[in-house]
Amino acid sequence: MERTRVLSSLWIFLCCFNFHAVKGAQPNILFIVADDFGWNDVGFHNPGMLTPNIDKLAYGGIILNHSYVEPLCTPSRHAFMTGIYPYKSGMQHLVILPEQPYCSPLNLTFLPQKLKQLGYATHMIGKWHLGMCKWECTPTYRGFDTFLGYYQGQEDYYNKTVLGGLDFRDGKDVVRGDMTYSPITYATRADHLISKHNKSQPMFLYLPFQSVHEPIQVPEKYEDLYPNVKTEGRRKYSGMVSAMDEAIGNITESLKRNGMFNNTIIIFTADNGGWPTFYGNNYPLRGGKTTVYEGGTRASAFIYGAGLKRTGYTYDGLVHAVDWNPTLVAAAGGQPDVGIDGINLWEEIRSGLESKRTEFVYxxxxxxxxxxxxxxxxxxxxxxxxxxxxxxxxxxxxxxxxxxxxxxxxxxxxxxxxxxxxxxxxxxxxxxxxxxxxxxxxxxxxxxxxxxxxxxxxxxxxxKHLVPAMHPPNDKKGNPANFGGVWTPGWC
Structure with missing residues (x-):
């Protein structure tokens, strides 16, 4: 009888221990960025947009009603990765052009480097656009274990070229011959990483989609979802949004299939507002990409998943792109860097508390x-x-x-x-x-x-803290003609 009681107590202890171990486990983090994605381009802001997978996550998590980014791509991505305002690093002017010999400063610690210190496997799929003139500027040198994607600011969704050069890499290796529509390629890679992942280790997956930046390209079946849209460009753009949404749905299904979904934080954000010239839309906000009006800087965004104490509501507190670095480090159980511009808002966002951020630089x-x-x-x-x-x-x-x-x-x-x-x-x-x-x-x-x-x-x-903008002239040493038609680091 005594032996039975001891075994019973031991079983209860082990069950409780395992429960707490799982409950306190570091969350997986899926950080999704949509490129040139407008305020009015998602279903939870505009019922005319068909984004059921994004909407399900948004409504089941926390919609971020005042989440801000920079008005252009490179500055926002710099802010996401470093937690530092671009103007303090010389990264504020326009975007990095393919032949410009500079990148996000190498002395800065990127988010995946912080997460690797906390035991994370770190992966990136998609668009980089933080510089590539030397290998040290590229993703696998800045904290990512793996990288599938492209270095520049835009490329053909099918043949993966931009400005006359192939721009598609798996790690450092050039990928040739992939003609699959890029959101499908990226979702397939995400499923592979998730399926092969060691489930005892937390995963960070940074997924900055190419979508929905120009060129405006989409398989016809997605365009056909919008027969009532009058303008061909807007109809194709809307199809691009739905194609990205389908890819996100496939990735969340992979997380579920592999037993990772319930312990994953999913962040979704635009990198800047929609670009009116290329059919992105921010109505009723004013302006668009490149402007400092709300339409260029107020992002469609949400957070879903593990660790959230209150869900199914809209959070009206201020959040800025620089805040994601310290917030996600804190969510992963780490200590954010001191002296950066970002504020750790993990407790405020997940509990619905008043934001500690009361001001910011657009x-x-x-x-x-x-x-x-x-x-x-x-x-x-x-x-x-x-x-x-x-x-x-x-x-x-x-x-x-x-x-x-x-x-x-x-x-x-x-x-x-x-x-x-x-x-x-x-x-x-x-x-x-x-x-x-x-x-x-x-x-x-x-x-x-x-x-x-x-x-x-x-x-x-x-x-007073401004660092003069780095925006050097193009250097023809970086032209892909010098590297067999491929955009290649190693020339600056």
Whole structure:
């Protein structure tokens, strides 16, 4: 009898021990980025978009209603990986062009490097766009165990070329002959990684889709899902969104099939707003990609899965791209780096608490071009814009705009003076109360000059940390003609 009681107690202890071990296990992390993805391009914002897999995760998790990114691709990805504002690293101006000899600074610690220190297997599938002129700039040198994808900012979805060169790698190896539509290729690779993964080790999978950046390409069956969309480009773009959604559904099914789904955190975010010229849509937000209006910087985003204490609601706290680094490190059981710009919001997001973030820099770019030379900050409910806001100053409904209607390079109502040598431009400030006026219709700058001055002072303090933008001229040493028609590192 005594032996039975001892064995029974031991069994209860082991069951409890195992339960707590599983309960406290480090979560897998799936970090999905959609490229040039508009606020109005997802079902949980727009019922006309067919995204059932994304919507199911969003509604079952936490929709992030005020999640912000940079207005362009490279700066946002730098922020995701480092937790540091791009303007503090010289990464603020436009994007890295294929023949430009620079990359995200090598002295900075990337998110996968932090997670590897915590025991994670780290994988990347998709678009890099953080520099590739030397091998040390590329994913497998910056913390990823494996990489399948491309280095540059855009490529053909089928033949994997961009600007006359093949740009597709498995690790360091060139992949030739893959003509599969890229979301399908990426979902297949994700399923392979998940199926072969050692389940005793936590996994980090960074999945920055090529979708839905131009070129506008999609198999006809996805375009056919939108017979009522009038504009061919918008119809194809919408099909691209649904193709990406199907890939995400296939990946979540793989997680379930392999017993990993219940212990996985899934993050979904755009890298910037939709690009009106290429049929992305942010309505009713103002503006689009490249602008510091909300349409260029307020991302469609959600978080789902393991560790969330409260789900099925919309979180209205502020979140910025720089916050994902420390937040995910904390969710993985680690200590975020000290001195970065990102704030650990893990407890606030998962519990529905007030965000610790009360202000942030939208963007600072000191270089004057047709697209840039602007800065913006958020302090509480208020947003201040200085400089040229960007070439998409309006509100664009889907199916009702063309490229000629959307681009406005120097809107006269902003311009006060413009020197002949283009060396100096003085554009009036814009002030918005984003809580009361989320669509930025009412410029309060003239009504509240004292607040403008106060926020300009705050922006001046941020600007003291600016590192001049790295944007060197193209170097023909990087041309793929020098490497057998392949975009290849090792020339800078």
């Amino acid at each position: 963007h600072i770019d000191e270089v004057l071009t047709l697209f840039e030379g602007h800065e913006a900050i958020r302090v509480g409910d208020y947003k201040l814009i200085q400089g040229y806001p960007g070439p998409y100053p309006g509100w664009y409904k889907p199916d009702e705009v063309t490229a000629d209607q959307t681009i406005d390079y120097r809107p006269a109502n902003y311009l006060r003076s413009y020197q002949k040598d283009n060396s100096s431009i003085d554009i009036g400030a814009e002030l918005f109360n984003i809580k009361d006026d989320p669509y930025e219709h009412n410029n309060l700058a003239r009504e509240q000059p004292a607040l403008v001055k106060k926020m300009q002072g705050i922006l001046d303090e941020y600007r």
